[in-house]
Amino acid sequence: MKEITAMSAMTVAEKIKAKELSVQEVVEAQLKAIKLREPLYNSYITITENEAKEQAIKVQGQIDNGELKDSPLAGVPVAIKDNICTRGIKTTCASKMLADFVPAYDATVTERLKKSGAILIGKVNLDEFAMGGTTKTSYFGETKNPWNRDHTPGGSSGGSSAAVAAEEAFISLGSDTGGSIRQPAAYCGLVGFKPTYGTVSRYGLIPLASSLDQIGPLGRNISDCASILELISGYDPKDSTSIKQGRYNYRSALVDDVKNMKIGVPKLYLDEDLDEDIRSCFLGALKTFEDMGAKVELFDLDEIRHSVQAYYVISCAEASSNLSRYDGVRYGHRTGDYDGLDELYKKSRGEGFGYEVKRRIMLGAYMLSSDKYEAYYNKARRIRTIISKTYDEAFNKYDILLSPESPNTAPLLSDDYSSSKNKQKSEILNVSVNLAGLPAVSIPCGKDRKGLPIGLQLIGKKFGEKALIQAAYSFEQTRPYERPGTLVN
Amino acid sequence: MKISKESFHNIADMVKLSFKEEEKLKLIKDLNHTVEFIETMNDMNTDSQEPMSYIHNLKNVFREDVASNAKAGQGLHENAPESMSDYYVVPPIFHD
Known part of the structure; x- marks a missing residue:
């Protein structure tokens, strides 16, 4: 066996x-x-x-x-x-x-x-x-x-x-x-x-x-x-x-x-700087689907080109809010040496989180601050609307x-x-x-x-x-x- | 530079984070680099778009107000760094 x-x-x-x-x-x-x-x-x-x-x-x-x-x-x-x-x-x-x-x-x-x-x-x-x-x-x-x-x-x-x-x-x-x-x-x-x-x-x-x-x-x-x-x-x-x-x-x-089955292939992805092996494997996969009887078609999905920017803003904004719960009081790491509650918070969080987590909290808080909110957070959320609509339109034409x-x-x-x-x-x-x-x-x-x-x-x-x-x-x-x-x- | 040393300190104070000196310098550089990249999204016209929070149209969800999960609070204090019976222990907040 x-x-x-x-x-x-x-x-x-x-x-x-x-x-x-x-x-x-x-x-x-x-x-x-x-x-x-x-x-x-x-x-x-x-x-x-x-x-x-x-x-x-x-x-x-x-x-x-x-x-x-x-x-x-x-x-x-x-x-x-x-x-x-x-x-x-x-x-x-x-x-x-x-x-x-x-x-x-x-x-x-x-x-x-x-x-x-x-x-x-x-x-x-x-x-x-x-x-x-x-x-x-x-x-x-x-x-x-x-x-x-x-x-x-x-x-x-x-x-x-x-x-x-x-x-x-x-x-x-x-x-x-x-x-x-x-x-x-x-x-x-x-x-x-x-x-x-x-x-x-x-x-x-x-x-x-x-x-x-x-x-x-x-x-x-x-x-x-x-x-x-x-x-x-x-x-x-x-x-x-x-x-x-x-x-x-x-x-x-x-x-x-x-x-x-109607299969759409966003050109944007093919335009990416792909490793040569990945490109040939991907094209091979498209051929496999075609051989199996699917209809494969390239199409334009340019409207999602700012996804990463919008993602950085939205995910960091939400993360900075979500991670505010770690205060060294109810659960999680508490610093050993502090003078007053404010320092307890700052040192516990400063010691408990690694660099990348702190980076995202800081970025998220910056994007959410009152004078930046419209320019970054709302802008990103408007782009999110465009991305969502763009995909909806694509799925009017394609199954996957x-x-x-x-x-x-x-x-x-x-x-x-x-x-x-x-x-x-x-x-x-x-x-x-x-x-x-x-x-x-x-x-x-x-x-x-x-x-x-x-x-x-x-x-x-x-x-x-x-x-x-x-x-x-x-x-x-x-x-x-x-x-x-x-x-x- | 969008995020100066001063604005960095303000944000850090707001989100209650302490940093080592060498961490600060690296992070200020990193944050400015990321903000610069994020701003490349500004070439997209979004004037007629509503900001999206969730992909589904969320509505308030109501239910009958029936008590349940009576024991949900049990065991939660065990994760506190310091607690006394049903209370969390924090340093004094009010001073003389």
């Missing part, structure tokens, strides 16, 4: 159902792989070994009773990004500020996964407060890419991507504010799904930018992602921005058929849009990524999707000459998840999942 941890989440769930594997066996195999590989990759901040073992016994009982017969992932170990609250288990946001924070409640997604019999195996690394694209700003050290340890796994959900690629988890949850699920998925050769804003409850997700954040899965194939998405989606009275929809039977869209996920493959960890030109380019491909609240998925579409994975981004209209799943599934049939060749056993 194939190594347990190398199987897809769905395959393992089916084997557990068929009694070919027990939940305990699967959890033990997963913990063994984590112990073996974690020193190499540093995907996890917290490994919940004891809780997972206890949960395994409980879930096996529920499966034996027939209680979980309709749950697609019962008994499957799942890793959760460490900015999603887990009751009684540290949730750090990879920050010194929350290094010892233990939530008194579960996020709605955590609660839903537990109810469906998924096993929480650990909390995975990220950039501090999800601000970054490399995990390099994590207080707990950087994560390494399982395809090549000298390279970043991407970010901010870099622990989520590395854990799944290194087979230290079958599937994981990440969060996406400006590409933080899709980019790490692309860098690690995985599927990363960012749902329509409002599809998955944000209750218990420690906020970065509330109007942009969405939780979603990273997995080794689209079927695994569709399954877990079905479990975590749905209206939640605890999140006033969650949307009431009908059924979320995403698995029904796992159909190999893109005949006559295609773009490269990133103009480059995973950079070296030693690169000064924060100041590189590539960062800005990478964000153009990602942030406009969040500003318009659209669903998008990154799927593997090849490798560059260094052997690093390349991602293809599929963008859908609001609540158009099923078209994305169908297109991703069809493409996947031509290109089955490939694991990193370097994994130690």
Whole structure:
């Protein structure tokens, strides 16, 4: 039999159902792989070994009773990004500020996964407060890419991507504010799904930018992602921005058929300064869709060209407001030496936050100050309106849009990524999707000459998840999942 | 330079952040660089556009006022750096 941890989440769930594997066996195999590989990759901040073992016994009982017969992932170990609250288990946001924070409640997604019999195996690394694209700003050290340890796994959900690629988890949850699920998925050769804003409850997700954040899965194939998405989606009275929809039977869209599907390719993306390997892989992917019967057409989407600027303003403004809650009083780091309340605030925050977090708070506060508000914040929000309308118009013509996920493959960890030109380019491909609240998925579409994975981004209209799943599934049939060749056993 | 040392201090004071000296210099440079980039958005005419807050048209959500989650507050104090029974402890705010 194939190594347990190398199987897809769905395959393992089916084997557990068929009694070919027990939940305990699967959890033990997963913990063994984590112990073996974690020193190499540093995907996890917290490994919940004891809780997972206890949960395994409980879930096996529920499966034996027939209680979980309709749950697609019962008994499957799942890793959760460490900015999603887990009751009684540290949730750090990879920050010194929350290094010892233990939530008194579960996020709605955590609660839903537990109810469906998924096993929480650990909390995975990220950039501090999800601000970054490399995990390099994590207080707990950087994560390494399982395809090549000298390279970043991407970010901010870099622990989520590395854990799944290194087979230290079958599937994981990440969060996406400006590409933080899709980019790490692309860098690690995985599927990363960012749902329509409002599809998955944000209750218990420690906020970065509330109007942009969405939780979603990273997995080794689209079927695994569709399954877990079905479990975590749905209206939640605890999140006033969650949307009431009908059924979320995403698995029904796992159909190999893109005949006559209308696919738009924004020229703007092709004009970008793409790596040569990415360009040829992307053009190859377009040809694959055409060969499968889809109608692929280039079109102009120039109106989104200022997405990155608008994103910087809006996300930093919201972040500066959201992060005002860390005051050294109710939770989080408190400085040891202070004179009066004002100094307690300033020193606690000054010590607790890293450079990038402070940079964004400062920028956001500047943009929101009364004499700058109209020129920056409102200007950005007006541009956001244009971006949203532009996409709506595009979807009058096309079923889905295609773009490269990133103009480059995973950079070296030693690169000064924060100041590189590539960062800005990478964000153009990602942030406009969040500003318009659209669903998008990154799927593997090849490798560059260094052997690093390349991602293809599929963008859908609001609540158009099923078209994305169908297109991703069809493409996947031509290109089955490939694991990193370097994994130690 | 849009953000001078003085305006940097004002903002830092407003958002309650302390900085090391070398951090300040780097950040002032960084912020000005970013603001300069952001201003390139000004070439887009947005006069007829309304500012967007959320992508869905949010309406107030009402429900019956039924008490629930009675235990929601429990355990929250355990994360406080300093607390006493049900209270958070802070340094004195009023002085003689």
